[in-house]
Amino acid sequence: MLQIKNLNVYYGGIHALRGVSIDVKEGDVVSIIGSNGAGKSTLLNCISGIVKPKEGEILYKGQPLAKAPHKIVESGICQVPEGRIIFANLTVKENLYMGAFLRKDKDKIEEDLKGIFKLFPRLDERINQVAGTLSGGEQQMLAMGRGIMSNPNLVLLDEPSLGLAPLFIKTIFEIVEEIQNMGKTILLVEQNAYKALSVANKAYILEQGVVTLEGNAKDLLKDERIQEAYLGKKH
Template sequence: MLRVKNLNVYYGGIHALRGINIEVQEGQIVSIIGSNGAGKSTLLNAISGMVKPKEGIITYKGKELPKTPHKIVDLGICQVPEGRLIFANLTVKDNLMMGAYLRNDKKKINEDLEKVYQLFPRLQERINQMAGTLSGGEQQMLAMGRGLMGNPDLILLDEPSLGLAPLLVKTIFEIIEDIKKMNKTILLVEQNAYKALSVADTAYVLEQGIIKKEGDAQEILQDKSILEAYLGKTH
């Protein structure tokens, strides 16, 4: 579905991504794990058109991706950014409708809104509340719901559990699995390596802009060196 080939990204003199090759198959959850500053968010930003690569090709459903973010969204790719970036001065409902900005299929938009409320009942309870007054967990749910309102086939999820209490982290990952069941494909960037590997089909380990390991997520979860490096334990 998505293929990234020989991707190189620079920030000034810093070589942030070095010859990255990844593949995302339709219907999968693919996790990118790595420490802070490894280049995980840069990779998602390059796919969504927010960062311009110096080299490399990104193809989606067999065709090279356009360079402009709104055209990429139009193709069915949506990014739920790190830090949520919700519209604090708009209501919950207005935030969700912003996710459907490029759509004009009113009936389907309303159907998708109902699906989002089923997935996130808390958002329906706070439908007219200003988004800036929501808790961190609710804001994360809102950011994910807004992404779903674009009716994407591929969702780029950037650090969805960042800054959340353990109980909410559990909830967010359960919702990620529910989203997969809605026939969505997910590329997940996440510092919580254990959770990210637990829900993923395939995983990549990114270190200092280089893919150090790739393969079946459950196999990587059993890898002693990965456990020591990212999970703080040896077994």
Template sequence: MLELKNIDVFYDNIQALKEVNLTVGEGEMVTLIGANGAGKSTTLRAISGLNKPKKGEIKFKGRVISSLKASDIVRMGISHVPEGRRIFANMTVMENLEMGAYIRGDRGNLKRDYDEVFSLFPRLKERKNQIAGTLSGGEQQMLAIGRALMAKPKYLLLDEPSMGLAPLIVKEIFSILENINKLGTTILLVEQNANMALNVTDRAYIIKNGKIELEGRSKDLLKDEKVKKAYLE
């Protein structure tokens, strides 16, 4: 289980997260939704070790990880797909995937894992020798997810995977995320597309001004009048 307990995060003197409490159980697909600047990305960055909490603790499978380096957190089984994809634009698709597997010691299993990524994203296989910066936005998002999967994560953190993509591509990406979850990877999804996120996840948290304002089963929050008015209309 991934657990955040009373997490405070600051950027200089500005408090971005205020006593955030959140859990993601093994096998779940959970979403964190909210407006721009609400603290969604900061929450993911805190989990992955990029922003250290000033207060509180983050536990993964019973171990406190709040003070660990980001590279050590990846080795423990948490991969982060950042907002804006941030692929290596001047490298090929295959080279990007190889970078995702950089920390792994079991190099003998890489071919099997490339095949798994290509089964999820057939378009990446077709373009495996193509320079990543020449891919479409949707293909770049697929590559960013595929690169993260090459680290063989137990938990996958996704930051705004639908950003800037056409509706049909968004639908395809979310369908693939559901498949990844069914194959055994736990997912924490940050999304502004609240309707789509609530329709594919088990549970949801709503964050506002750095604080968790509401939590519950996704299907229940879809019917909540406050949620509808603020995020679904």
């Protein structure tokens, strides 16, 4: 579904991504793990069209990816940004409708809204509540729900568990699996390496803008280097 080949990104004199290549197969959850400043969010922002790479190629379904962010959304890619960036002064329902802003299929939008409330019952309970008054976990659910309302094939999730209480983290990763079960493909950027590897089919380790390791996520969970660097286990 998505192929990234030899991506190089600079912020001024900083070489943020260095020859990054990744493949995302349809229906998979692919996790990108790495510490702060590794280039994970930069990678997602390149796919979304927010950051322009200096070199490299991004193919979506075998074709060069559109350049304009709204065209990328129209093509079936949505990004749920880091930090739960919601419309704080709008209600839950209004936020969700904003996710469907580019869509014309009104009946399907209403059907998808019901699906969101099934996936996130808490949002249904707070349908008319102003989004800025929700808890952090509820805001994360809303950001994910709003993304799904664009009816994407590929969902880019940027640090969905960041700053959340353990109970909400568990819920968020259960929902990641539910989204995959809906037939969506997911590219997940996450600092919680254990959770990210537990839900993924494939994973990439990104360190200082370079892919240093890739493979089957379950195998990487058992890798001693990963356990020591990211899972806090010493050998």
